[in-house]
Each structure stands twice: as structure tokens, then as C-alpha cells.
Amino acid sequence: MxxxxxxxxxxxxxxxxxxxxxxxxxxxxxxxxxxxNGSVAASYKTVNTASYSLTATDFHVSYNGSTNTTFSLPPAINGTGNFKGRMYRIANNSNFTITISSALPETINGNTNILILPNQSAQLISTGLTGANSTWESISGVTNTASNGLNLSGNDVKLGGTLSQATDIVTTVGNNLSITGTGKVLLGSNTIPAGAADAKIVIDNGTTNGALQIKDGTQQLGYVLTSDSNGLATWSSTVTTAFANNWTSYTGTLVNPFTAPTGGGGLVTGISLTIPAKGWYFIRSGVAINSECNDYFFYINGIGDVWRSYCGSNTAAFMFPRDQNRVLYFATPGNYTILAGKTNGIIPASFNAGNPSFYLDFVKFQN
Incomplete structure (x- = not known):
């Protein structure tokens, strides 16, 4: 005793x-x-399984698993055994997501489940209510936020926001689409092919024809995609057939470039061509030069001749042919200076004499 x-x-x-x-x-x-007046101890448990059912002996449960998991809350009890006020503390110490689910039709703050994101925690308390009422209330230990492509609405984290970080998006089934965080879009593959290291859009259609379709109302059979000065692309014809209505003449005032008693090129003519867009151009010109034996020519540096005649007589005579045609390609639009040259020091007896007078014009016929 x-x-x-x-x-x-x-x-x-x-x-x-x-x-x-x-x-x-x-x-x-x-x-x-x-x-x-002192410390308090309660149940502490660690869990690492893919699912777990909370019990009457649980209080603090820590998750340390290696996959997403689901924690199930016990169903509420009406009458004897009602555990109104029971509390659970759940800590997520993993890199995965915990889904806390109530027993249907019960809810947690009006939701069937809540999420506990990595390295966050939550506390739940039973309201004692049953049925479709909010039988549990949750208090998050860490305020949830959503960013980089996610939106947060209450406890609902869903897609729909702005990607603010470098993010890779890859669909692996069939390798249909890949968007890299560096701004590269791959269609038909998620592997960057050889030669595409600097490309922003890559289309891999295998061996099937028709990998690209662009419809903007300007497309027609036989048209090609062309760009304006700002890089805006539209479809346009490769051939200009109405030559007679599209000829453009030279600009400037022609001066006699053959007055020096020396030969050579780079002689100033005072005229130029203003090319509006890249492509192939048909150029026609005519000039009368009366001279002893010499080669006379007009040209655009880096592009080619627009007119040339060769020595045909040791005595003064008109160079021939007077009227000539050329086809030249211009890779970029712009103003191109017309230069002149002659092979020796002979000064022509007459320059640009006769009828018609000098002419030089052009028309685009193909991109």
C-alpha cells in the first residue's frame, strides 16, 4: 500500500x-x-509510401517519400465517437506533392482535396460536421503561390499563367512537339537536327511532303514566300509578265565618262539604278559612241555589265551593237551606281550622238 x-x-x-x-x-x-506549464508531446510519425490513411493515433505526420502521394482523412462520425476538434499536422519534406483527400462527400474548406507542395506543411482540424458539409478546415503552414505558367485560385493550382523562367516543354508520345526554355520550337521531333543550332523553328516531317502550310489570302499556285524590308512575309509571283507596263528608268544625269586619255574602269557616269527588291532583272540600254578601235562598257560593280561594245574598226566608226539587253541578279534592294570603263586611252570622236538618245531601264521578272 x-x-x-x-x-x-x-x-x-x-x-x-x-x-x-x-x-x-x-x-x-x-x-x-x-x-x-511545461512541454507537450504528441504522436510523431514518418511516412514514405505512395498512399496513407490517417488514423485516430496520428497527430504529426512527416512525408519523406520519393513519389507523389495521397493522404486519406478518416470519415466523420455522427453522434457517439464524433471527433470534432481532432487535429492533424502534415509536413512535406520531399520534392513531391501530397494530396490530402476527404472521404466523399465530405470536403476540406469546400474542396474534395488540397495539395501540400514540396517543403510545405498544413494543419487540419475536424469541424465535427458530416455529409457534404465542410468537415475539415485547413491552415497552410506556408502560403502557396503560383508562377511560371501556373495560376492559384484558392487551393486550386492550375495552368494558365505566364512562363517567366526558362522552361522546357516536351511531348514524348510520337515526339510531336518540343519548346525549349531558350526559345526554340521543334515540330515533329524533340532532337535538334544537324545544322539547326541557331534556328528558332524546326519542322521535321520525316519523308512526308508538305511540312509547312501558310495561308494568309495571298497564296496562289506557283507563288513563293517573299519578305518586305521589315521581314514581313507574303506570297508573291515569281514572274512578272507585263514588262511593257513596269519598266523603270535610270536616275541621275548622264555625263561623258570617256574624256580621259587613259584606259581603265571606275569612270563616273552620274547615273544609277534604284532596285526595289531582290531578284532577277531584265536590263536594256542603248548609247551611240563613235571612236577608233576601243572597248567601251557600262557596269555595276559586283553585279555585272549593263552595256559593252568591242573594237570593230581601226578607223573612226560607231561602236556596235548600240542597243543591248542584260539579265542581272540583285541579292538586296538599294541604289546601284553605274560605272564606265574603256580599254585604252582613245577618246571617242563623239559620245551619245544620234537618235534615239541614251537610255537605260529595267524590270524585275523573277525573285
Missing amino acids: SKNFIPLVLFLSTITFAQTGNVGINTVTPGSTLDI
């Missing part, structure tokens, strides 16, 4: 019962129903 009495006295000495019905542990003046 004495052996049991002493521990009981020691135990009772730590507990005070106040007349108000409050109970104090290590305090003689409890201010609450249960007032503990």
Missing part, C-alpha cells in the same frame, strides 16, 4: 484543480480548461 501511495502523492502534487473546473499542470492558477 505504501509503495503505491508515494507515486500517487507525487503525481497529484503536480496537478491543481481549480473551482472553475480548470485543470493546471505545474501551475496552481490554471487560466484555461487545461493549463500546462
